[in-house]
Amino acid sequence: MHSFRRLSLLVGLAAAFAAGSAAAQTWPTKPIRLVVPFSAGGANDLMARAAAEGASKALGQPVVVDNKPGAGTVLGAEIVAKSAPDGYTFLVSAAGVVSNSMVRKSMPYKDEQLVPVAMIGLAPSVIVVPGDAPYKDLKEFIAASKKSSTGFHWATAGTASTPHFVEGLLTTKYGAKLDLVPYKSGSESITAVLGSQVEATSEASIVVLPYIKSGKLKALADTWTQRISAYPDLSTAVEQGFPDIRIAHWAGVHAPRGTPDAILDKMASAIDAAMKTPATVEHLKSMGIEPIGGTRASFVKFVGEERARLGGVVKATGMKED
Structure with a gap:
């Protein structure tokens, strides 16, 4: 009986893996939704729209920006955290997605319900x-x-x-x-x-x-580690002798936990390609935004470092929700 249950479980897992692999191979077959947890017009929104335009070209499907501002990114992040992990809903993340759980008394979702996919850029x-x-x-x-x-x-x-x-x-x-x-x-x-x-x-x-x-x-x-391309005369805090001041308004992409790895890799590649398109690079840099892109692994590393850095500030200051 135990052997039969084990066999049934293995068969079920294999079937689920096969279904996920098949879905990833054909993905995307319909428009993709990028939830932006800020109002239109800000740095996060502008980076999202540049990424959406470039990723749409790479993936062959429309990538639609959906602004859902509120509660310091919590509203938009919750929508994505509780969405189906099918590769059609992503979050344009920011530092608040990392720090909210550190300062808020309660959260409507767990941090681990969102997984890092790719870096877009930073201001x-x-x-x-x-x-x-x-x-x-x-x-x-x-x-x-x-x-x-x-x-x-x-x-x-x-x-x-x-x-x-x-x-x-x-x-x-x-x-x-x-x-x-x-x-x-x-x-x-x-x-x-x-x-x-x-x-x-x-x-x-x-x-x-x-x-x-x-x-x-x-x-x-x-306050970032490099000078702003659109204003290179301004030195960084690090250059002025303040090495701990390293912070930026960044935008990345997170997905609901359980989204197939093959889809995440494909989305990361599309965003990376978008951030390396000469016209996009010139457009963003002229506004003071630095396009980044990169791999899933590099963004996972960045989010981990950001969590540790911001967590240290929260602890040192006793920062809490109002």
């Missing part, structure tokens, strides 16, 4: 102050904040937003004296800096570069 975060601020670089800004009796006001786009993590690194690693002022979005934060309601914030390069080039904002540092 380096830029630390900015009003255009007439007296600091010429990040070192001077941190020193001035320490001398201030009340510290400097730092705008964020809410708990666990990228500016919140940048602030956490500045305070816990380098002793900056900063007082958080949470806003509902990055655009509101930038408006607050433009109006000198707060001393500083950090925001995606694609958002702040027009203000920097017009002189309305002053850039103190790029």
Whole structure:
């Protein structure tokens, strides 16, 4: 009896594997949905649309962007986590997909229900102050904040937003004296800096570069590991002597757990090809976005490193949901 059950189980597994392999070989046979957990027009959305256009050409099927903003990426991520793992629903992921479970009291899905597929690209975060601020670089800004009796006001786009993590690194690693002022979005934060309601914030390069080039904002540092292609004059925080400040507004692709590996590999290859298309590269870089692409393995490694890095900031700052 036990041998019969074991045989039945093996036959069932073999049949399931064969069905999955067959589906992967013919995939895709219909349009693919890319769920973006942000509103249209932001860095994540723009990267998603570039990836969708390129992947559509590589896969021979429409790749449709579906914006589902809300709850700091949780709403869109939950939709994908609970979708059928058939290769027709993917999430355009961001740092929040990694960090939400670290700071929220409860989550409607488990992190392991989403698996990394591919990196799309990233928009380096830029630390900015009003255009007439007296600091010429990040070192001077941190020193001035320490001398201030009340510290400097730092705008964020809410708990666990990228500016919140940048602030956490500045305070816990380098002793900056900063007082958080949470806003509902990055655009509101930038408006607050433009109006000198707060001393500083950090925001995606694609958002702040027009203000920097017009002189309305002053850039103190790029918070990624490389200079921005569209603004190479700005040095990185690492170059300025702050090696722990490595953070960006990135976009990748995650899939529901259980999606066949062959489909994930095919999707990763399509996105990688899209991010290497000369027209796409030129378009994204001109806006301040760095196309990345790469393999599934490289994105799995990146997500693991991001989880460890952000987890360290959460622990050091005691960052919790509002």
